[in-house]
Amino acid sequence: MCIIHKVVYFVKVNIKSKSSEETEALGEKIGRLLKKGDIILLTGDLGAGKTVFAKGIGRGMGINDYITSPTFMLVNEHTGKIPLYHFDVYRIADYSELYDIGYEEYFYGDGVCVIEWSEKIEPLLPKDNLHVFLKMGDAEGERDIEIISNGERYNDILKEMNR
Incomplete structure (x- = not known):
């Protein structure tokens, strides 16, 4: 008997952003490459730039809405x-709270999901995703950004982004 294992490698990119404008521009660059069904996970402390990055993604997707953090709504469409x-x-006590809003329709639907504080709902997350880690840098406005692709689709996004 022959067993074939498919090996999928992840791609990791480290970027130093010197301002919120650069952080948003990076999100915009990624937003231009997204397709329906894509999942973007944003991880970082309060004030690390998650919402700024999400604004850029929206702009890159051609969305003209003013994008703010949906802290009290759970999800903004x-x-x-x-x-x-x-x-x-951020404010959920347990990931099971997402069952109440029918999270599967969002995660596996016709749109792109950007999830701030994604580590709080880890058991529900699709294994294929683009995970963005944002950390405050040494200087004012500076951010250290690490982006990891999980899955071939997201490897392609990072490769395309770096062209």
Whole structure:
């Protein structure tokens, strides 16, 4: 008997952003490459730039809405050629709260999901995703950004982004 294992490598990119404008521009660059069904995870401390990055993603997707953190709403829906579902799960006590809003329709639907504080709902997350880690840098406004692709689709995004 022959067993074939498919090996999928991840791609990791480290970027130093010197301002919120650069952080947003990076999000915009990625936003231009997204397709329906894509999942973007944003991880970082309060004030690390998650919402700024999400604004850039929306702009890159051609969404003209003013994008703010949906802290008290759980998810904001933004209409565009492809819908953007912007989650902020900071305030949930348990990931099971997402069952109440039918998270599967968002995660596996026709839009792009951007999820702030994604580590709080880890058991529900699709294994294929683009994970963005944002950390405050040494200087004012500076951010250290690490982006890891999980899955071939996201490897392609990072490769295309670096062209």
